[in-house]
Amino acid sequence: MAGKHFSIKLLIGVLVCALLALEGWFYYQSHLESAMPDYVASGNGRIEAVEYDIATKYAGRLETVSVNEGDMVAAGQRLATMNTDAIEAQLREAQAAWREAQSSRDYVQAMVEVRKSELIYAQREQERAAKLASSGHISQEKLDQANTKYVTAKAMLKAVNIQVTQAESGIEATQAAIARLQVTLDESYLTTPIQGRVLYKLAQPGEVLGSGGNVFTVLDLTDVSMSIFVPTEQAGKIQVGSDARIILDAIPQYVIPAKVSFVAARTQFTPKAVETRSERDKLMFRVKVTIDPALLKAHLNAVKTGVPGSAYVLLDQQQDWPENLDVKLP
Missing domain, CATH: 1.10.287.620 (Helix Hairpins)
Incomplete structure (x- = not known):
């Protein structure tokens, strides 16, 4: 009996903790939204980087591979060699x-x-x-x-x-x-045109590849952005070059400066994984904000893709950023 009562108490305790955590999350979200002024648009997204596929132009046997996934590579560096x-x-x-x-x-x-x-x-x-x-x-x-x-x-x-x-x-x-x-x-010596990180190694030495066979995928860590979706009334106020900010879930203490680099020319539905059902029913504009390449070059080893976060765009360039969106860098 004592064990049964203990299990019930433990279950109740877990449920109470879950409810408190959920309530805290809702409070945080509502507080954040209410604290955001009307001249700031925001949306959720993930950090993305431009990917380069390093492929062989001619069919042949892959002779050597010089790098592995996760390695940093310099522009012009030889990554692999085909049999010559x-x-x-x-x-x-x-x-x-x-x-x-x-x-x-x-x-x-x-x-x-x-x-x-x-x-x-x-x-x-x-x-x-x-x-x-x-x-x-x-x-x-x-x-x-x-x-x-x-x-x-x-x-x-x-x-x-x-x-x-x-x-x-x-x-x-x-x-x-x-x-x-x-x-x-x-061209039998496969090189990378950019400085970046090897995301995928797709072939091993000794494999016979066809013309155009991919060997590596390299991320350009100096071309990093986040795409968000904003409603029509906000999208009309956003221009390419508008000031923006990015806050990543993994490092919420930092506020990363960015610029709007793309605004969709027509509306589209938001992705299912981003918004609620009611929000998905609205037509939205995709907006891409890009981090300054000079800033990225100074922190190349810290750049990660796929990290979720939020992006904020200043709708009125004459306004100042709220204090909580002032730039904070490591």
Whole structure:
């Protein structure tokens, strides 16, 4: 019996504590709402950061992975490498073709000099033959032979000049092939375009990936924002660049400065997880407030995504923030 009475008392105690906690929460919410002036709009949301998918451009086998989930990475840092054996072999082949094209050009350029000399000699022979034929010292047949040699030498010089152009075109073609293969080789080294944190590692060394296969997702910790939903009458007073504040549930003692970076052009329903049923029945505008990148860079290691909180927007830029929304930073 004593145990039964103890259990009932314990249950009653738990229920009383729960009711007190619930009452305190309702009091806090109503007090906070009543303390908020009309020129401040507010809403609930979660911290979000821009995500970059680091993917391979070409199909192939993933050779190495240099970072893990949660690691901080610098802009331009190499995160992984695809197998490059085939590309390197093609690059060596193209470089050999380039050297061969250069040798061909050098050869035909030397032949140009030979053909020029032959043309000069043939021209002089033709001129001498013409003089001798006019005075009757040689036959017309000899003159015709001299003329033929001159025309042939002229044509051969033209042909070898064409070969020079072809050789130079061959060099340009092999240079383009080398450049293309070098780009392919460089793109086999997967780098991040931004400074941030690795959110997901999606592949392991040895895996064969298709073209466009994702290997990492990297968060840009300098592009962090929170989206909230405000009613029509408030949205009409919000402009891009309006002053804003963010308070996170995890660190309510701090007030983070922000700016409005986006206001939806049309209304939409608020997410089910954010507001009550009555609020969901209203059409709302999505507003995104973004934290200053310079502030984020100073606290990169402290930036977390997915953290819930509240955002506040100053509807009248001529008004001062309430004291409880003055900026407070760690």
